[in-house]
Amino acid sequence: MNRRGFLQLSVFGATSAFLRSLAASERRRNVLFIALDDMNDWIGPLGGYSGKAHTPNLDRLGRKGVTFTNAHSPSTVCNPSRTAIMTGLRPSTTGIYNNGQWWRPALPDVVTMPECFRENGYRVEGGGKVFHHTLGNNPPGIWDNYHPQVQDSRWHYNYPVPGQHTPKGGVHWPEGFPLNGIENVKLGKRPPANYREFDWGPFDKPDLEMGDGRLVEWATDFLSRPHDKPFFLAAGIYRPHLPWYVPRKYFDLYPPAGIELPAVKEDDLNDVPACGRKMAEARLADFELVKKAGQYRQAVRAYLASISFADALIGLLLDALEKSPYRDNTIIVAWSDHGWHLGEKGAWHKRTLWERATHVPFFIAAPGVTRPGSVCNRPVNLIDIYPTLIDLCGLRAGGRLDGVSLVRLLRNPQAAWERASVTTYERGNHAVRTDKWRYIRYNDGTEELYDRDNDPHEWTNVAEDPRFDSTKRELAKWLPKSDAPPALLKSAYHFDPDSYSWRKKEK
Ligand SMILES: [Ca+2]
Numbered sequence: 094m095n096r097r098g099f100l101q102l103s104v105f106g107a108t109s110a111f112l113r114s115l116a117a118s119e120r121r122r123n124v125l126f127i128a129l130d131d132m133n134d135w136i137g138p139l140g141g142y143s144g145k146a147h148t149p150n151l152d153r154l155g156r157k158g159v160t161f162t163n164a165h166s167p168s169t170v171c172n173p174s175r176t177a178i179m180t181g182l183r184p185s186t187t188g189i190y191n192n193g194q195w196w197r198p199a200l201p202d203v204v205t206m207p208e209c210f211r212e213n214g215y216r217v218e219g220g221g222k223v224f225h226h227t228l229g230n231n232p233p234g235i236w237d238n239y240h241p242q243v244q245d246s247r248w249h250y251n252y253p254v255p256g257q258h259t260p261k262g263g264v265h266w267p268e269g270f271p272l273n274g275i276e277n278v279k280l281g282k283r284p285p286a287n288y289r290e291f292d293w294g295p296f297d298k299p300d301l302e303m304g305d306g307r308l309v310e311w312a313t314d315f316l317s318r319p320h321d322k323p324f325f326l327a328a329g330i331y332r333p334h335l336p337w338y339v340p341r342k343y344f345d346l347y348p349p350a351g352i353e354l355p356a357v358k359e360d361d362l363n364d365v366p367a368c369g370r371k372m373a374e375a376r377l378a379d380f381e382l383v384k385k386a387g388q389y390r391q392a393v394r395a396y397l398a399s400i401s402f403a404d405a406l407i408g409l410l411l412d413a414l415e416k417s418p419y420r421d422n423t424i425i426v427a428w429s430d431h432g433w434h435l436g437e438k439g440a441w442h443k444r445t446l447w448e449r450a451t452h453v454p455f456f457i458a459a460p461g462v463t464r465p466g467s468v469c470n471r472p473v474n475l476i477d478i479y480p481t482l483i484d485l486c487g488l489r490a491g492g493r494l495d496g497v498s499l500v501r502l503l504r505n506p507q508a509a510w511e512r513a514s515v516t517t518y519e520r521g522n523h524a525v526r527t528d529k530w531r532y533i534r535y536n537d538g539t540e541e542l543y544d545r546d547n548d549p550h551e552w553t554n555v556a557e558d559p560r561f562d563s564t565k566r567e568l569a570k571w572l573p574k575s576d577a578p579p580a581l582l583k584s585a586y587h588f589d590p591d592s593y594s595w596r597k598k599e600k
Contacts, residue, residue, distance in 0.1 A: 133432030150408035158458025181479035199580035204491030221329035243304035293337035293395030313413035333399030366539030380441030469506035
């Protein structure tokens, strides 16, 4: 056969494979699952930032389906939140409360969301940070294929997959580290709590050469190819997680003079119980360091720039999907694992139970189900993603799920909705969110109650006001009925990254 005949045949072969995949994709819905990291509600569709946030692609995603404006995360730190989302089980069910625990040895039989799709005949691929990114949280049996996370600077846990637990050469501190010039970071001294990531500044690099850019390039390539099965494609974008390194053009969107700092009430924590104050003050030394170094405004700017970079990458994913044969048969879901404080309530970082830490971006566009540009203000939780997606795709759960399907709200965002949204941080500390209220109960029984209609900053704790006793009782009904004992800490195991197995240490 001459070369031309061969080419014609292969083009024909590729085309028919593409048509076959199209036919298969028409039978069942695909899922594009976009995970964001530490992205709070400072985005256009949620309006949490008092200035102008540049998030045209999140705006665009909102126009494609439903924007949930009152969505909250299961927890306010990465591992417990992501474990809850991916297993469909709350921290109070699993005992996974923090980053110092491994979920798999604690939950050996749990069927995670990608495993559920895989068992139902889907091709399941993932990349970047979907489960928590540190070693031992992304077991290899879950995915048909995984694109490892690429970091933009040296990072102590850059080994999420077997065989890659030794950082390869080429992962260095950026030239001039730290770009923020903070002396303690340069010296590797505390505070900050983690100097390796405590940096921000512009990179002179194209988007696709950033770690998240590599991930998105991989995901868009996946979307450009024929697939003979329906797919579940997870793309985990790491920004706006620290370090806030993004291409310079995203910093240029935010001239320093126009940066708005969050509103803070001087004596705000005086009416907060000790447990809450402790959460707010956990990274106080980091915050003080930022202010002392004259970096507060720059840090806020870098966080916003990081949001806009993540937004641009979401745009590339949407472009790729819209150009693909899967555009009319793919559900898009996008979410962030929790929010982030940049000074609100005196807090820096995450790990609190207030609005800025629990309130998250959450979008679902489901062709044939959602109406373009819908907005849903009902209180929902990311624990509901798993039951919602399997409902949309007609799959059955492999076991217990703590959330509920949101399909009713996807069809009618104004539908009556009696549920509250619950966020947990460490054992026995919970926040209950309804349309109007935030009720916090700590593990020593102390409480906070905020009337969000009249107090959107959550400045005035009215939990002690007897007029609200019955309100508190109603809200308390949503608290978990029990709080599972914490799963073992990592230090209780020997972990072998090559076989990806855990062995309990002898006592
Ligand atoms: Ca207060």
